[in-house]
Amino acid sequence: MRIASARVVVCSPGRNFVTLKIETDEGVTGVGDATLNGREMAVAAYLTEHVIPALIGRDPARIEDTWQYLYRGAYWRRGPVTMSAIAAVDTALWDIKGKVAGLPVYQLLGGRSREGVTVYGHANGTSVPSLLESVARFVEQGYRAVRIQASPPGMTDIYGISTAPIYEPASSAIPSETIWSTPAYLDFIPSIFAAVRAEFGPSLRLTHDVHHRLTPIEAARLGRALEPYALTWLEDPVPAESQEAYRLIRQHTTTPLAVGEVFNSIWDASTLISEQLIDYIRATVVHAGGITHLRRVFDLAALHHVRTGSHGATDLSPVCMSAALHLDLAIPNFGLQEYMPHSAETDAVFPHGYRFEAGYLHPSEEPGLGVDIDEAEAARYPYRAASLPVARLEDGTMHNW
Numbered sequence: 001m002r003i004a005s006a007r008v009v010v011c012s013p014g015r016n017f018v019t020l021k022i023e024t025d026e027g028v029t030g031v032g033d034a035t036l037n038g039r040e041m042a043v044a045a046y047l048t049e050h051v052i053p054a055l056i057g058r059d060p061a062r063i064e065d066t067w068q069y070l071y072r073g074a075y076w077r078r079g080p081v082t083m084s085a086i087a088a089v090d091t092a093l094w095d096i097k098g099k100v101a102g103l104p105v106y107q108l109l110g111g112r113s114r115e116g117v118t119v120y121g122h123a124n125g126t127s128v129p130s131l132l133e134s135v136a137r138f139v140e141q142g143y144r145a146v147r148i149q150a151s152p153p154g155m156t157d158i159y160g161i162s163t164a165p166i167y168e169p170a171s172s173a174i175p176s177e178t179i180w181s182t183p184a185y186l187d188f189i190p191s192i193f194a195a196v197r198a199e200f201g202p203s204l205r206l207t208h209d210v211h212h213r214l215t216p217i218e219a220a221r222l223g224r225a226l227e228p229y230a231l232t233w234l235e236d237p238v239p240a241e242s243q244e245a246y247r248l249i250r251q252h253t254t255t256p257l258a259v260g261e262v263f264n265s266i267w268d269a270s271t272l273i274s275e276q277l278i279d280y281i282r283a284t285v286v287h288a289g290g291i292t293h294l295r296r297v298f299d300l301a302a303l304h305h306v307r308t309g310s311h312g313a314t315d316l317s318p319v320c321m322s323a324a325l326h327l328d329l330a331i332p333n334f335g336l337q338e339y340m341p342h343s344a345e346t347d348a349v350f351p352h353g354y355r356f357e358a359g360y361l362h363p364s365e366e367p368g369l370g371v372d373i374d375e376a377e378a379a380r381y382p383y384r385a386a387s388l389p390v391a392r393l394e395d396g397t398m399h400n401w
C-alpha cells in the first residue's frame with residue numbers, strides 16, 4: 001500500500017480548523033488535526049509546500065520512519081508550526097493503520113488501561129454567584145471534575161471567562177487588548193475556591209488555569225494560599241520557557257502543578273518531568289508531534305510519577321480529541337482530560353464516534369480513530385483571520401495573555 005494523495009482542508013465552522021487528509025492507493029483514508037490557533041495558515045502552508053510532496057508514494061504503515069523523516073529531515077527542529085504539521089501526518093497514519101488492522105487505535109497502543117477517560121469541564125462566571133451556577137450545571141451533567149475561573153472585581157474581559165455558550169478567545173484579525181492586574185487576581189482567587197468547596201464539598205475535582213500570568217514567587221504564594229482547597233492542579237502558573245523556574249514554586253507549595261499546553265516536544269518538558277517539578281503534563285497530540293511523539297513524552301512522565309492532563313480546548317478539532325482519547329485510554333499514567341464540547345456546526349463538519357457519559361469520554365470502537373471530515377460541509381465555512389488577544393498591565397506594559 002502507498003500514499004496516493006494528501007490534502008489540507010481549512011475551514012471555519014465557528015472557529016478555524018486545519019485538517020490533513022491522507023488517501024492510499026487502496027482507498028483507505030486517514031485524518032490528522034493541524035490547527036494552531038491564530039497561526040492556522042502557517043501550518044497549512046508548511047504541509048502543502050513542504051510535507052505533502054514528500055509523502056506521495058511512501059508506505060503508510062511506516063509511522064515511526066515517517067515521523068523521523070519529517071523531524072530530522074526538516075533540519076530546523078521543533079517549534080509549534082513544524083510539530084503541528086508532523087502531528088497531522090502522524091495522526092492520519094495511525095488512523096489508516098487502525099482501519100487496515102480493523103481495530104480502534106487504542107488497541108494498537110496496547111489496549112484499554114481503564115474503563116473511560118475522566119474529563120473536566122470549564123465552569124466560569126463574572127462573579128462568585130454566577131460561577132457557582134456554572135459549576136452546578138456541570139455537576140448536574142455528571143462531570144466529576146471542573147476548572148473554575150471568575151473575574152476579580154474591576155477586571156473584565158480576562159482569560160477564561162465567557163457568557164457565550166461556546167468559548168472562543170480568538171476574535172479580530174489584529175489581536176484585541178486586555179488589561180491584567182496581578183494584585184487584584186491574587187487577592188481574589190482563594191475566595192472562589194472557598195465558595196466552591198463550601199457549596200460542592202471535597203470530592204469534586206477542581207483545577208484552575210493561571211494562563212502564564214505570574215512570576216515564580218507570586219505563583220508560590222498562590223499555590224500556598226490554595227492548599228486548603230485541595231486542587232487537582234494549578235495550571236500554567238508561570239510561562240515555562242524557563243523550566244528551572246518551577247524549582248522555586250515547588251519549594252514553597254504542595255498544590256499540584258500542570259504545565260504543557262504550548263509545548264511541542266519532549267525537550268520542552270524534560271527538566272520539569274525528570275526533576276518532578278510538575279504533577280501533570282498537558283501537551284497535546286496536535287501540538288506535540290502526534291500520537292507517536294506524545295506517547296514518548298507520556299512514557300518519560302510515567303517514569304517520574306507525572307500523570308497526563310492533555311489540553312482539549314475547542315481550538316483543537318474533534319480529530320485531535322479522538323486521537324487524545326485513544327491515547328488516554330491506553331497509557332498507564334493518565335490523569336485527566338480537558339473537554340470543551342464543540343459547536344453543532346463543528347460536530348457536523350467532523351462526524352465522530354466518541355461520547356460523553358457520567359463524567360467520562362469514551363472513544364469510538366470503530367477501526368482507526370473513529371472521526372472524519374465532511375469536506376462538503378467544511379466548504380460551507382471559509383477561513384476567517386482571527387487572533388488570540390494580548391494582555392497589558394494597567395500601566396500599559398505588555399504582559400502574557
Ligand code: CS2
Nearest residue numbers: 037209211261312313315388
Ligand atoms: C487554555 C486554552 O484550555 C486551556 O487550558 O489555556 O483555552 C488556550 O487559551 C487556548 O487553547 C489558546 O488557543
Ligand code: MG
Nearest residue numbers: 209235236261
Ligand atoms: Mg490552559
